Amino acid sequence: MTLPGVLLLDAAGPEAGLLATAAAARGHQVHAATTAAAYAGYGPELKGLLAGHIATDFTRPGKALAETAAYARRHGVGAVLTVNEYLTELAAHVCAELEVPGNDPGRARAARDKAVMSEAFAAAGVRTPYTVLVRDDAGLWAALADPRLGFPCVLKPLSGAGSAGVTVASGPAGAAEAAHVARETVGMYGSGGAPGVLVQAFAAGTEYSVESLTQDGTTTHLAVTRKQVTGGTKRVETGHSLPICLPPAVVSAVYREVEAAIRAAGIRHGASHTEVIVGGDGRCTVIEIGARLAAGHIGVLIQHALGIDVWAALLDVALGRPAALTPAARGYATVRFVISPRAGRLVSLCGFPKTGPGVPFVRWRAAIGGLVHEPGANGHRLGAFVVTGAEAAEVEERADTLLRRVRIHVEPAPENPGQVRPASTSDIAP
Ligand SMILES: Nc1ncnc2c1ncn2[C@@H]1O[C@H](COP(=O)(O)OP(=O)(O)OP(=O)(O)O)[C@@H](O)[C@H]1O
Ligand SMILES: [Mg+2]
Structure with a gap:
């Protein structure tokens, strides 16, 4: 056959x-x-x-x-x-x-355009930050005067990804610059460059994502992931860990919001990655949803920590067959991203982990001799490695130890980009 x-x-x-x-x-x-x-x-x-x-x-x-x-x-x-x-x-x-099998095409825009997403969430009663779409400077000043926003607030492109062009602004001057950055941020396939920018109320709390698979409209949550994110004006992910066990009342609140978000975005058959912030009061705010498996190697974490064959499950869902989602393991996994402390030319790297027991996955993607960025978006990551084991504390400690051993040397970039020698991955010292 x-x-x-x-x-x-x-x-x-x-x-x-x-x-x-x-x-x-x-x-x-x-x-x-x-x-x-x-x-x-x-x-x-x-x-x-x-x-x-x-x-x-x-x-x-x-x-x-x-x-x-x-x-x-x-x-x-x-x-x-x-x-x-x-x-x-x-x-x-x-x-x-x-x-x-696939998602509702009539609602699929809600998972791509954050203005549409915000409206869809509000209509579905999903708890989400108060959001205003501003089209010009006058709209921005009016929004900033709105007491439902206040400072800090978050400015972001309508259809960006990877945290590119997202800024947490602490005052009006920063907000004006952030709006400009968001407007100029260009994503893949012609996304971006639209005059509209989203200004969003800042949700305080701890950031998690929920990795789910929906089949025929029935959702199974595979894991709650804790996100490590830089503070300050640019929020860049520095790691993910799973599975995170939250108190039962918090889990119920999180799943309730996530499931409402999944329905609002028309996700019927497929993976979703929902980013949430849980406040000190245990209440859950949905920041965004993606109608896809999480990036950042979260699929690899699920595979190793929980023994779920994520790739086979995604295929089964797409083929309309029952997916095997019962965990076969009870471990823990974390990924750390290596980021550059500053913009410049990457001169050398040493101490980057190799795969071995408890380190099932490593990926280096920056080239020695190439230009690197001050972290402003997830795309500025230089590399990543995954650590797995039975206990959360020991896995986190090992990952931190391995990360401390990574030494990168970044020089200021030469004035004339012509002086940058061609990038080569062969210069990487293990
Ligand atoms: N309303 C908010 N309140 C608090 N923090 C926020 C808010 N919106 C965004 N952030 C922070 O900024 C980060 C990036 O925002 P957002 O997830 O909307 O952008 P993105 O480009 O879709 O990111 P990614 O593709 O990496 O998930 C979030 O992970 C979070 O740390
Ligand atoms: Mg996000």
Whole structure:
């Protein structure tokens, strides 16, 4: 019997690679819809896994939908997935067009456009920060005078990701600059550059995310993840840990809000990643939802800590088969991101961990000799490693110890970018 084909919208990145590997290992033909430029950058391993691809233009969603659906029909595709935040809306439309399990295309925008998300949450009674969409300076000043916002407040692009262009402003001057930054922030596939900026009330508390899988409208929460985030004006993630055990009353409050958010965003078949802040009073505020598996290697953490085959489960949900979601392990896992203390040229690196017992995953992605950024977005991470074990305290301690051993040397960038020698990963000292 021929198995249905599996189509990934954008197959780049570690999560998509693991999904492609899992699908191919189960005997599915794996296809990718991507851009010609992105396909050119796929490595030989990924290209070897793919049975075929279609190069399309994601900046033109109507055209991308028609081309992708036509390709999928020609190749017997029975499951469509994406782990790319920018493509979740398109994925819902492609699934609907092909009549394969997917999310409600009529609501999918709510998981991509934070203004639509805020309205959808408010309409569904999801507890979410008071949010104003401002289109110009006059709108910004009016919003800042609104006592429901106050300072600090958060300014963010409408459809950004990876914390890019998000600023916590403590006063009007900072807010004006932050609005400019948010407006100028450009995401993938032509996202960004819109005049609208969101100004949001600041939710104080501890940040978590909830990783869920919904099948036929029934949601299973796989884990609550604690996020390590930098303080200050730029909130950049520095690590994630799971599973986090919260008091039962808090878990109920969190799950109630998350499930309402999942429904509001039309998530019927697939993964979701909901970011929440739990206040000192135990109340849960939903910051945002993504209609996809979490990034930042959270899938790897779930796999190792809980023994759930996340990639197989995602495939099953996309194929409309019952997914195996019962944990087979009771461990703990954490990821640490290596970030640069300052902008400049990365001169050297040493002490970065290698994989081994309790360290199942490492990934270095910055090039020696290349320019690095002061952390302002998740995309500025230099590398990541995962630590697993039986006990939370020992895993966290080991991860911190390993992180302290990482030494990076960053020099001020030369005035003339021509002086920067070509980046090379071969200079990395283990
Ligand atoms: N209303 C808020 N109150 C408090 N902190 C906030 C608020 N909104 C955003 N933040 C902080 O800024 C970070 C980034 O914001 P947000 O999640 O909206 O952006 P994003 O670009 O979608 O991020 P990512 O893709 O990394 O999840 C959050 O993780 C949180 O630390
Ligand atoms: Mg976020």
